[in-house]
Amino acid sequence: MSSEFVLETRNLVKEFKGFTAVDDVNLKIQKGHIHALIGPNGAGKTTVFNLLTKFLIPTRGQILFKGEDITAMKSAAIARKGIIRSFQISAVFPHMTALENVRVALQRFEGNSFHFWTSEKTLNRLNDRAYQLLESVGLEAFADTVTVELSYGRKRALELATTLAMEPELVLLDEPTQGMGHEDVDRVVELIRQAAVGRTVLMVEHNLSVVSKLCDRITVLTRGAILTEGDYANVSQNPKVREAYMGSESAAVEGAH
Incomplete structure (x- = not known):
């Protein structure tokens, strides 16, 4: 091949x-x-x-x-x-903020994926990268917004940010x-179009x-x-x-x- x-x-x-x-x-x-x-x-x-x-x-x-x-x-x-899949239905945690959603996705690189009760100190180390990802999808102003309050289009943008956090x-x-x-x-x-670069x-x-x-x-x-x-x-x-x-x-x- x-x-x-x-x-x-x-x-x-x-x-x-x-x-x-x-x-x-x-x-x-x-x-x-x-x-x-x-x-x-x-x-x-x-x-x-x-x-x-x-x-x-x-x-x-x-x-x-x-x-x-x-x-x-x-x-x-x-x-x-x-290989990362983004679903038809928005696959984000509705009662977490946009920033918290992206941080959970970034935990993959901490070697403790899906350990949701990771210390605040560990999660704070991920903040800079999480903010970068939110900025890349136009959500920097919504970092502290609870996801359930976001419009449908912004929820999909957040889902894309969490997908990109996995570095697919x-x-x-x-x-x-x-x-x-x-x-x-x-x-x-x-x-x-932006996400497809590289x-x-x-x-x-x-x-x-x-x-x-x-x-x-x-x-x-x-x-x-x-x-x-x-x-x-x-x-x-x-x-x-x-x-x-x-x-x-x-x-x-x-x-x-």
Whole structure:
């Protein structure tokens, strides 16, 4: 395998009691790219994500990270290797402040991850880095705000800060703009662009305008299989893609072009 590919799947298959949710998927995610997985509802996008992060075990096929076969690895081991997933639902502690959330993520490097009752002295050492991360996502003014009081878009920004605290090599973003208004979408697009510097990003995203602005390469799934792959200009003009999306989503393909 060429080292230019951070992540590769080979003939990936996932079956559920006779139903094939992921059908012979071969992905090649190039280092430094923002790569999107798109497709209509039920296309298998989230199932692929669950296979990559070991929330599901493949029925057949291989997953390679930087040339190493990680198919049999558990999700915690995958995370330690530098593959970090950000969920559809904001995955932050609602009753901690923004700063406290980022500090918990930074504890990974103290060798005491998930020891939530670590001394205040130890945690204070992490403050400088935590403030830097909050600043990087535009949340420096909200460091002491309890997370539950943040707007939805700012919660997603905080989630991105906690993801970056893990110093990932590959970031998996599961519908990062879902449920957002235009203003929040624009903010998150800019955050993803910043977060992608020096990293590789694989994202599932329904908003094709976001995909058109951000992504170097796009893989289109339908019925669990790859329909086509390419840059946005080529994918958006593909008649099979328009047919797969149909109706309003087909219009979204045109509108985002």
